[in-house]
Amino acid sequence: MNHILRTAEERRREIQRNADRMGIDDAYISDLVETFYARVRADADLGPIFEKEIGDNWGPHLARMKDFWASVAMNAGRYTGKPVPAHAKLTGVDAAHFQTWLGLFRETLEDTAPSPEAIPYFMERAERIAKSLQLAMFGLPNMEPRN
Template sequence: MNHLLRTAEERRREIQSNADRMGIDDAYISELVETFYARVRADADLGPIFEKEIGDNWAPHLARMKDFWASVAMNAGRYTGKPVPAHTKLTGVDATHFQTWLGLFQQVLEDTAPSPEAVPYFMERAQRIAKSLQLAMFGLQNLPTRN
């Protein structure tokens, strides 16, 4: 069969197999999300933004983020939210917050990843997501560029 003409199910199985090979499973996703958001809450810049938006409702947010990252990393198909509207309604957020977020995310991955290749696997996806959200929030002219 031509590798360019895979079915959605074949693609899903390939993603799940790759994630499995890297040690990415629901238990790791849970550890990643719990560790990451504990650090976000403790961060001087990000903590107040999340606290203002989430308050005492962390359990539903963490559950939603576990479904989100399971869907992103393992093609689990459990996330049904709308991240763009959720982020565009935020006030007081700028592009530097995304860089802080990505830096914390990378640090958590380096501290917890089940395999070395899981770090760039997640970071590629996180960077793509951050860029998409920034584009929606700030427009093309305000997207940060890499040096």
């Protein structure tokens, strides 16, 4: 079996070419983040959670989310935050909120995506991120939390 080993830079270029082919660029990431978080802020369940945490400080949060999604979708390497601790400290969040978040994210993609294949491309990553954050915050279902 012949495995082809690629350098990190070769992998980064491949991801960037793939994103470019789907129409994913910084302008689209900006549109996605702005549109999505406007919907989050207007959502009856998610809005108050974000308002409590972010308040009037949306500019820095949106900039951080643009860097995050550019790094996730285009391997831009601009995000340096730690999402697990940032989410683990939140109060009033339950697993159902992640489904609401994912639903709004999918709707936003369906309304704004630059190409049809960009929707599953982003959703696969969003679902993986949501699952990771849920595991960090709530543990595995049907298991007792660790002490």
